[in-house]
Amino acid sequence: MAKDEVVDRVTALAESLLSSQEMELVDIEYKREGRHMVLRLFVDKAGGITLDDCALVSREFSEILDVEDFISENYTLEVSSPGLNRPLKRESDYERYRGRLVKVRTYDVVEDEAGNRRKTFLGDLEGLAGGVVTLKLREGQMARIPLAKIAKANLEFEF
Structure with missing residues (x-):
């Protein structure tokens, strides 16, 4: 497969599985690391995910995968929190994290309102409307980035 x-x-x-546990799937990675495949689930819930939550999901999901048995290669299952630099994957994430500092990387060069052309943006998330993400950049100007041009977007943790 x-x-x-x-x-x-x-x-x-x-x-x-996660909806029954009042958790959400943030992201999945299925990739080769060294000689082995790793299936990594990033999960979250309101108030944050705990180590016990990760262990529970790992046990229950491992049983489901054993029953379904559709992955032909040997793999390691890992369940983790999305971390401080959580990726923004769904449209709802852009509303949920309004006001937070985010880093956005685009597939193509995008011009901000000051005329600067770039592929990486750092700023406060203003929201998503009409398929366009709006950021107030650290330099003060606004950037409007079409969702379709976003390669990767993450929350940024400020120390």
Whole structure:
């Protein structure tokens, strides 16, 4: 089974399990690390995820994967929190984290309101409307970035 197919099937199974636990699936990685494949689930819930939550999901999801048995390669299952630099994956994330500092990387060069052309933006998230993410950049100007041009977006932790 191709990697994309594995990720799609794991996503469906994980979302079903996690919704019953009042948790959410933030991201999935299925990749080769050294000689072995790693299936990594990043999960979260209101108030934050605990080590016990990760252990519970790992046990229960491991049982589901054993029953479904669709991954032909040997792999290691890991369950983790998304961390301080949580990725923004869903449209709802851009509203949920309004006002927070984010770093956005785009596929193509995007121009901010001051005329600066760049692919990396750091600023306070103003929100998402009409498929466009708005940031107030650290330099003071605004940037409007089409969601379709975003390669990666993460919360940034300020020390």
